[in-house]
Amino acid sequence: MKLKNEVLVGITVVAGLVVMAVGGFWLTGRPWGQKEAQIVATFRAVGTLTTGNKVKYRGVTVGRVEQIELAPHGDGVFVSMSVQPGLHFPPDAAVLISPESFFGDWQAEIVSQSWHTDMLFTKAQRAGVLPGATMPDISELTAVASRIAGDIEVLSDRVQVAFTEETAVKIRRTIENAEAISEQLRGFMDQQTHTYSAVGGNVLASSANIRQATETAKLTAVDIRGAINGGDVRQILSNARQASENLNRFSQQLNAAGSGIPGLVSKADTTLGSIGQTAQGVNQMVRTLGPQLQQLGPTLEEAQRAMRTLDRAAAKIQEGNGTLGRLIADPALYEETQRAVVTLRRLLADLQENPGKYVGKVKLF
Amino acid sequence: MSIELIDIHKAFGPKRILRGVSLTVDEGETVSLVGFSGAGKSVTLKHIAGLLKPDRGTVVVDGLDVPTLSRKDLYVLRLQMGYVFQFAALFDSMTIAENLAMGLRKLEGMSEHDIRDRIKESLDRVELEGFENRYPAELSGGQRKRAGLARAIAYRPKYLLYDEPTSGLDPVTTTVIDRLIMRMKEDLGVTSLVITHDMGSAYKISDRIAMLYEGRVVEVGTPADIQASGSKVVRGFVEGKPEMVEEGAEEQGLSA
Amino acid sequence: MHWTRPFDSIGSGVLSAFGALGVFFGFAAESVRSLADVGTWGPLLVLHMRRIGVDSIPIALFLSTFTGIVLALQASYTFTGAIPLYFVGTLVGKTMILELGPVLTGLALSGRVGANIAAELGTMRVSEQIDALETMAYNPVAYLVVPRILAAILMFPIIVAFGNTLGITAGWITSINVLDMSTEQFVHGLQLFYKPFDITYSMIKATSFGFVIALIGCFQGFHTQGGAEGVGVATTRAVVISGMLILVLDAFWAFTLLQ
Numbered sequence A: 001m002k003l004k005n006e007v008l009v010g011i012t013v014v015a016g017l018v019v020m021a022v023g024g025f026w027l028t029g030r031p032w033g034q035k036e037a038q039i040v041a042t043f044r045a046v047g048t049l050t051t052g053n054k055v056k057y058r059g060v061t062v063g064r065v066e067q068i069e070l071a072p073h074g075d076g077v078f079v080s081m082s083v084q085p086g087l088h089f090p091p092d093a094a095v096l097i098s099p100e101s102f103f104g105d106w107q108a109e110i111v112s113q114s115w116h117t118d119m120l121f122t123k124a125q126r127a128g129v130l131p132g133a134t135m136p137d138i139s140e141l142t143a144v145a146s147r148i149a150g151d152i153e154v155l156s157d158r159v160q161v162a163f164t165e166e167t168a169v170k171i172r173r174t175i176e177n178a179e180a181i182s183e184q185l186r187g188f189m190d191q192q193t194h195t196y197s198a199v200g201g202n203v204l205a206s207s208a209n210i211r212q213a214t215e216t217a218k219l220t221a222v223d224i225r226g227a228i229n230g231g232d233v234r235q236i237l238s239n240a241r242q243a244s245e246n247l248n249r250f251s252q253q254l255n256a257a258g259s260g261i262p263g264l265v266s267k268a269d270t271t272l273g274s275i276g277q278t279a280q281g282v283n284q285m286v287r288t289l290g291p292q293l294q295q296l297g298p299t300l301e302e303a304q305r306a307m308r309t310l311d312r313a314a315a316k317i318q319e320g321n322g323t324l325g326r327l328i329a330d331p332a333l334y335e336e337t338q339r340a341v342v343t344l345r346r347l348l349a350d351l352q353e354n355p356g357k358y359v360g361k362v363k364l365f
Numbered sequence B: 001m002s003i004e005l006i007d008i009h010k011a012f013g014p015k016r017i018l019r020g021v022s023l024t025v026d027e028g029e030t031v032s033l034v035g036f037s038g039a040g041k042s043v044t045l046k047h048i049a050g051l052l053k054p055d056r057g058t059v060v061v062d063g064l065d066v067p068t069l070s071r072k073d074l075y076v077l078r079l080q081m082g083y084v085f086q087f088a089a090l091f092d093s094m095t096i097a098e099n100l101a102m103g104l105r106k107l108e109g110m111s112e113h114d115i116r117d118r119i120k121e122s123l124d125r126v127e128l129e130g131f132e133n134r135y136p137a138e139l140s141g142g143q144r145k146r147a148g149l150a151r152a153i154a155y156r157p158k159y160l161l162y163d164e165p166t167s168g169l170d171p172v173t174t175t176v177i178d179r180l181i182m183r184m185k186e187d188l189g190v191t192s193l194v195i196t197h198d199m200g201s202a203y204k205i206s207d208r209i210a211m212l213y214e215g216r217v218v219e220v221g222t223p224a225d226i227q228a229s230g231s232k233v234v235r236g237f238v239e240g241k242p243e244m245v246e247e248g249a250e251e252q253g254l255s256a
Numbered sequence C: 001m002h003w004t005r006p007f008d009s010i011g012s013g014v015l016s017a018f019g020a021l022g023v024f025f026g027f028a029a030e031s032v033r034s035l036a037d038v039g040t041w042g043p044l045l046v047l048h049m050r051r052i053g054v055d056s057i058p059i060a061l062f063l064s065t066f067t068g069i070v071l072a073l074q075a076s077y078t079f080t081g082a083i084p085l086y087f088v089g090t091l092v093g094k095t096m097i098l099e100l101g102p103v104l105t106g107l108a109l110s111g112r113v114g115a116n117i118a119a120e121l122g123t124m125r126v127s128e129q130i131d132a133l134e135t136m137a138y139n140p141v142a143y144l145v146v147p148r149i150l151a152a153i154l155m156f157p158i159i160v161a162f163g164n165t166l167g168i169t170a171g172w173i174t175s176i177n178v179l180d181m182s183t184e185q186f187v188h189g190l191q192l193f194y195k196p197f198d199i200t201y202s203m204i205k206a207t208s209f210g211f212v213i214a215l216i217g218c219f220q221g222f223h224t225q226g227g228a229e230g231v232g233v234a235t236t237r238a239v240v241i242s243g244m245l246i247l248v249l250d251a252f253w254a255f256t257l258l259q
């Protein structure tokens, strides 16, 4: 049978359109005809996640990333995902974005926050939006490495190489400086307690708090020092974590001290202002160093958080009303603190100028 | 309703083919255009159909200035014009019947039935009965030429432009075509311009004969006038005497 | 030699180049204008969709089948050991859809379709058939050019869609039979980096290639001079120019759409 041109062309065109439509849809990997559930999660950043990436739950692909959009004021990212209907997620469900394999394809994983206590999840801003976190680079590499090679040994060896002699020296000097500061702070507090012990129980309690805090700071410094001397990367990381926890405690204590004082402190003093500024400076420095620091992972992120808390504590003290300000007007105290601040500043400037000196580029590959 | 060529100039690059051709074909008249091969006869004819635009001068057909016509008006005019191409120019992807139908389809109010009748009638006129479903490639040169002629007369134009309708045909068929040309004039009052190399045909069918030479019409007249022409070029041409033409050309060259 | 001679030849060279471009764009503009003449090209469209489109499918399928096979083998050869084998699927799919499907089909069809159009119209030009159309009050551009260009524009995406599909299928069959891969792996790789825009991009390319091939073929055919030799020249030019334009357009789309 000879088909008419019209028929042949018609068949071809229809078949071509069907192939295009069906093939195009099939390639997206979406299930046929199923109604899908939508979930939305919020993130600080999404790395290289793109629409069409897989959504997994307990390792099983359950959907696709549909849409990625910046939150209204740019202070976050919303990711919409379509997933199989009828799935039950844990109550503290969150979405973790991580690389799926070594080759740049990412995935969004639905997890329980309790599985990943070390991750910093965002706060869900509204109902129906899940918290989210994105694996930072080092953990991404670690995760990939453990997934692909199953052997972190190789990796940690390489990390160790990255800690050069010079780096170690710089870090040690930094810690010594920090130690000196805390020593000075302690001395200052001792003197304060001694001189103004008569002022009242409240002040005394607060000073005791501060004292305790500086004690903690000192401890921290020792921890870090130990870490550097230790040499083994895994040990370094765990020591560093210990140190940062201490630091954290230190700042909390400082915070507590600050909140104990309000009734006494009447006006901010320049000296305390300097402390605040310093803390801010440290904070900013940490941010500047961000990319490098991130290579050291969540540990340092925690340290960063600690610094922020310290900053807040200082600000609180500064806001405090009068009495402490007056206490601090004492010239001896002023000098001591000033010296401490100057030391910190110098260190800061150096850090800011040559961040590489302190945190060498951690080259893994 | 006449064809008027007014001082046509046409050059292809440096080659100046027409250098002031002027000729009028009156309504209902048949004029033959003769001249040497390569003189520009076909080029002249294409100007009338608007296939070529003159560099200078103009063509007036049916009172319309052909070179400046809009496409729409030109197409309307062309449906009044039949053009017989020197080499037939049949559409070789179509059968003879489809070739003939092309022009007919452009006419309004023709049913498929009318078209079929008209195709048959036109093919009969050129003695190609039953060739409807042949393809041009399956025809001889002379048959193709006649099919081309049939295609031109099929839609009964008021003007017919023949480019060597009888060259390459046997004497009998030539006579048939000559008679056809005459009948078109008598029956339908067609105005025709015929390019021909066959002086016998020209004398028979023409009211007047024009000679194209060196890019101009050098002489126009009735067949009798032409036969009795005082111009050595014309006489030499019609009598087929190259020496006489050369002589005449030299004289003209001297006088010019 | 007079001192103006070099300038004269440079000047006339430039002028003739612009003249040729002008003629080409005039022709393209005329084609667009003739779109209005639906009555003339409408009835012919299906015929040309058949001749340019349907009849080109076998060669396009043949081409993409072998392309798919070769892509799969070369990908696995390149990826030896270091990269998971499912990337064969990614490479076959992406390369086929984004590049080789449209471009190879385009190049092959510039030979089949472009040459065919140029030769056909060229023959019509030198045997005065185009003039004959004119004398019968047909707008030759509407009658000859428009339906061919439209048919190419409409059918090329269809041809390329079939080609892409078959190429990927061939790659898949090769992967599971010759390479040590499973269907799941191949499909995983295939879907891994797929974006719906890939197909749009492929179709945009196919459409533009179809347009270029038909337009150049028609232009060369329409402006053929001389006899059989002229037709030969026109045909060669049509193939060469449209082949070059396909590659240029390919780069153009990559720059404008993929960045």
Ligand SMILES: Nc1ncnc2c1ncn2[C@@H]1O[C@H](COP(=O)(O)OP(=O)(O)OP(=O)(O)O)[C@@H](O)[C@H]1O
Residues within 6 Å of the ligand: B012, B017, B035, B036, B037, B038, B039, B040, B041, B042, B043, B044, B086
């Ligand atoms: N399109 C064109 N481009 C360039 N030159 C052309 C063109 N058409 C015709 N010529 C030239 O114009 C001259 C006249 O051609 P034309 O076809 O009018 O001759 P003719 O008088 O019809 O001759 P014949 O009796 O052999 O048909 C020839 O030299 C030809 O080469």
Ligand SMILES: [Mg+2]
Residues within 6 Å of the ligand: B041, B042, B043, B086, B163
């Ligand atoms: Mg001629």
